[in-house]
Amino acid sequence: MYTTEKLGRLEEVPLREIWPHEALNFTNWLAQEENMELLSNELNIDIEVIDTEVPAGKYRLDILARSSDDETIVIENQLEHTNHDHLGKIITYASGLDATTIIWIVEDVEEEHRQAVNWLNEHLDDTINIFLCKLRLFRINNSPAAPKFQVICEPNNWSKAVKKVNDNIDSETDLLKLEYWTKLTDYIKQHPELHLKERKPTKYNYYDMKLTDVKSSLAHLSLTVNTQKKHILTQIWIEDNDELFEYLFNNKEIIEEELGIDLFWRNKENNKSSTIGIIRNIDSTNKYNWDECIKWHMDMAEKFNKVFAPIIKEFEIDHC
Secondary structure (H helix, E strand, C coil), X not given: CCCCCCCCCEEEECHHHHCCCHHHHHHHHHHCHHHHHHHHHHHCCCEEEEEEEEEECCEEEEEXXXXXXXXXXXXXXXXXXXXXXXXXXXXXXXXXXXXXXEEEEEEECCHHHHHHHHHHHHHCCCCCEEEEEEEEXXXXXXXXXXXXXXXXXXXXXXXXXXXXXXXXXCCHHHHHHHHHHHHHHHHHHCCCCCCCCCCCCCCCXXXXXXXXXXXXXXXXXXXEEECCCCEEEEEEEECCCHHHHHHHHCCHHHHHHHHCCCCEEEEEEXXXXXXXXXXXXXXXXXXXXXXXXXXXXXXXXXXXXXXXXXXXXXXXXXXX
């Protein structure tokens, strides 16, 4: 039986009609959490934005981000056909920022650039991943335009690798951590008065959160569950910056007095990053204590955000 209802017509919308300026309009749109989630879902990567318009030598990267396993991601936007200039830029940004994942978003793809990205994915080792994505916009009649990311190039065997990672979430500890972060994420959603935003839960032992009004990637808030040592942590994670650690340490008395607790201060542990935080011993396998643990995690996170964020913001103003 045929319908008598009139159907709408799907039409493609030029990208520049919606985003006239690439940096001011499109980059700012994509950096918003709900829009980055569209890209994350298409690539099967949990992407968290660190900053936009990030200096990389004499150039500026559109978006600097990280994955759920704390690997650096560079995202370059190009609301036009691919060209040699941007191909060179994505390699320059990746090398300068020591990125493991490159995402190149374009309006359309020239064949020689598709071949070049595929060649790089074939010849680079497994630690480097390059994605070439085409972005299209569609609307039906006068409806708002809807974006659609289309993956043109991806690392070799990427689909198999993603399936393998997902299949690996079958150990008891992986499931335990995934369930814990899921419950913590639900807690944040149910408490709109909190100043921190939820993120996608994972099987990993940490849950990173952006500090309020802190724009740079110098530091972030990290919640941790250690099932082996049976404790949970709330800590400030400083990305390889002795100057910031010293700046905070010079305010140690003020910080600890405002928090009302003593903290551990670990500078350049394992010759990489520094951490400042507090540990609480728990029985991580006892799910009956999870509500109490989650409340402690979020109470500490809110206090850390309130005390540390303004001081780190002052450091940004003075030093960045």
